[in-house]
Amino acid sequence: MWDLFVSSFPSLMDGMLMTLRITVVALLAASVIGFIIGLMNISHFKALRAAAIAYIDLIRGTPLIVQAFFIYFGLPSVLDFRITALTAGTIALSLNAGAYMAEIFRAGIQSVDKGQMEAARSLGLPYRRAMLKVIMPQAIQRMIPAILNQFVISLKDTSILSAIGIRELTQSGEIIIAGNYKSFEIWGMVGLMYFVVITMLSYVSRRIERYYRL
Structure with missing residues (x-):
């Protein structure tokens, strides 16, 4: 078991780094999309x-895997262009998370008392500046736990992208199993790696939420 762990860990770690890279890039893009929407x-x-x-x-009403297939297989066949699996997967995850981030931003902004905007406007601030200087700082403080929760969800959703050939953690496990047939051991390692990272993120989320409650 130890020898299997030692031999498999570098490949699984590469997959985990790819998973984290996709998640971070997708969530940054989703934050921009979510803010605008x-x-x-x-x-x-x-x-x-x-x-x-x-x-x-549209995004919330269709599965992520269908969106990934549409971007990776559907659009290139119609528009006659090529796209890498990594790019297609990142775009699909960004658009998917962006829809949920849009609801987080909407709920966060609307949770701020309307009197805050009225007070800012009565002091002569234009709507845009009042939104950026008064409403958004309060809204973002309330949105942080939900944003971190979406990060966890998006990280787990990257496993779906293995269907289009992205070598993230789940597909790294599949490749190793194809060579040694140790399904129980490898999937246990994959699950443990997901568990450790997600537990750390959940801990950070709880700490931040507790900090803002003080």
């Missing part, structure tokens, strides 16, 4: 709200 969702313009709702419903 979240603001559109609370806009006074009906067209912007309708577009935001359509995007959120």
Whole structure:
């Protein structure tokens, strides 16, 4: 068992680093998408709200694996271009997480008392500056636990991207098993690595949440 662990760990660690890399990049992109879509969702313009709702419903209403297949196989066949599995998977995860981040931003902004905006506007601040200087700092403080939770969810969702050939942690385990047929041991190692990373993230999330409650 120890020899199996020693021989498999470097490959599994490479897969875990790829998993973390995809998750971080996707969540950064999802934060930008979520912020824009979240603001559109609370806009006074009906067209912007309708577009935001359509995007959120479309992404949340379809599985991530279908979105990954559509971007990796569907679009290139129609538009006649090539895209790597890593790029397609990162885009799919970014768009998927972006829909959930949009709801986090919307809920966070709307959780701030309306009187804060009214007070800022009464002091002469334009709407945009009042949003950035007054509303967003309070909203982000409340959104941090939900954002960290989405990071955990997105990290686990990267395992789905093994279906399009990305060598993240799950596919690294599959490749090792194909060579030694040690399914029980390898999947145990893969599960343990996910568990350790997710437990650490959950601990950080609880600490941050406890800090802001003080």
